[in-house]
Amino acid sequence: MVPQSPSATNGRLHHVAPVSAFEVDPSSDSCSNTPNLLLWIGGLTDTYHSVSYVYALASSLPPTWSLAQANLSSAASGWGTSSLSQDVNEISSLVSHFRQQGKQKIVIMGHSTGCQDCMHYFASQDKRGDRAAVDGVILQAPVSDREAIAMDMDPADLDNANAMANTWCREGKGEHILPLNITSSNFGRNPVTARRWVALACKGGEDDYFSSDLPDQTLKSTFGKVDKPLLILYGEEDEYVPATVDRKALVNKWIPLVKGKVDEQSKELLSGASHNLNGDDQEVVDELIKRVGRFLTSI
Incomplete structure (x- = not known):
C-alpha cells in the first residue's frame, strides 16, 4: 500500500x-x-x-x-x-x-x-x-454491506459466521467480539461484535437498507x-x-x-x-x- x-x-x-x-x-x-x-x-x-x-x-x-x-x-x-x-x-x-x-x-x-x-x-x-x-x-x-461482505467470503464461511453471530446474540453475548478468523477476511484485525456483524452481514439487519x-x-x-x-x-x-x-x-x-x-x-x-x-x-x-x-x- x-x-x-x-x-x-x-x-x-x-x-x-x-x-x-x-x-x-x-x-x-x-x-x-x-x-x-x-x-x-x-x-x-x-x-x-x-x-x-x-x-x-x-x-x-x-x-x-x-x-x-x-x-x-x-x-x-x-x-x-x-x-x-x-x-x-x-x-x-x-x-x-x-x-x-x-x-x-x-x-x-x-x-x-x-x-x-x-x-x-x-x-x-x-x-x-x-x-x-x-x-x-x-x-x-x-x-x-451485506452484499459486499458476501462478495469476499466463501458461502460456507459466511453461513458459519452468521450462525455464530446470531447464536451469540440470542445467548446475550451480542457485545462480545467475534474471533478474528471469522471476520478478518473482510475487516482485518478490526474488532467486530456479534451484534454489529448481524447488523451488517445478515438479511434484515439494522444496516440492511x-x-x-x-x-x-x-x-x-x-x-x-x-x-x-x-x-x-x-x-x-x-x-x-x-x-x-x-x-x-x-x-x-x-x-x-x-x-x-x-x-x-x-x-x-x-x-x-x-x-x-x-x-x-x-x-x-x-x-x-x-x-x-x-x-x-x-x-
Whole structure:
C-alpha cells in the first residue's frame, strides 16, 4: 500500500462530546459566516482526509454553503462496536450544535455506510424524542454491506459466521467480539461484535437498507420515510456492488417510494465513479461536485 501523503486543511473544529466535526474554510472568509451547512458523514473506517473528494467539494460549494465532516465515535476502527442508532444520536447532536451556531439550512450527506446512517436518521424510531430536523439528504455510494461482505467470503464461511453471530446474540453475548478468523477476511484485525456483524452481514439487519433483494414492502418502510429532498449518487464503477446487480434499475426502484422530492440527477449513475472516488479521473469528481451544487441550490 502506498502511504497517504500528509494533508493540511484550514477550518474550524467543532467539538460536541464525544464527537467532533471539522468545518472546512473554503476561502479567506471565515467558514462560520456561511448560513448553510453540508454535514458529510463517512463510512466504515473513514476519518478526516480518508476520502479525498470531500475537500474538493468543500471548496466548490455554492457561496452560501460550507462543509463540515463529522467524526463520529464509529470512525476509524470504532464502527465494529458501534451502531447506526448511536451514529444517528451523535449526528443529531451535531445538527443541533450547528443550528445553535446560526446555520439555517443543514443537509446531511452520507458516503458508503454513512448512507445507512442517513437512512436510519429518517427511518428509525426517535426513541429520545430530540432528533434534530434536517433540510435534505444526499446518498453517495449507498451500497449493501451485506452484499459486499458476501462478495469476499466463501458461502460456507459466511453461513458459519452468521450462525455464530446470531447464536451469540440470542445467548446475550451480542457485545462480545467475534474471533478474528471469522471476520478478518473482510475487516482485518478490526474488532467486530456479534451484534454489529448481524447488523451488517445478515438479511434484515439494522444496516440492511440497500440490498438488491429487499422486497418493496421493506423499502416502503425505509425510503418511504424520507420526507426531505433527496439526491442519490450511485457510482457506475462501484467495486463493492456485485456484478449481478442492475445499479440503475435498483436506484430507479427506490425513487418512487421516497416521500420527499428526489432530485432528477439521481436517475443517472455517476459515470466512471468508484466507491469513494479516490484515484478517479478529475472529470468524475467534477461531476459529483456539479450535482451536489445543483441540489443544494434547489434546497
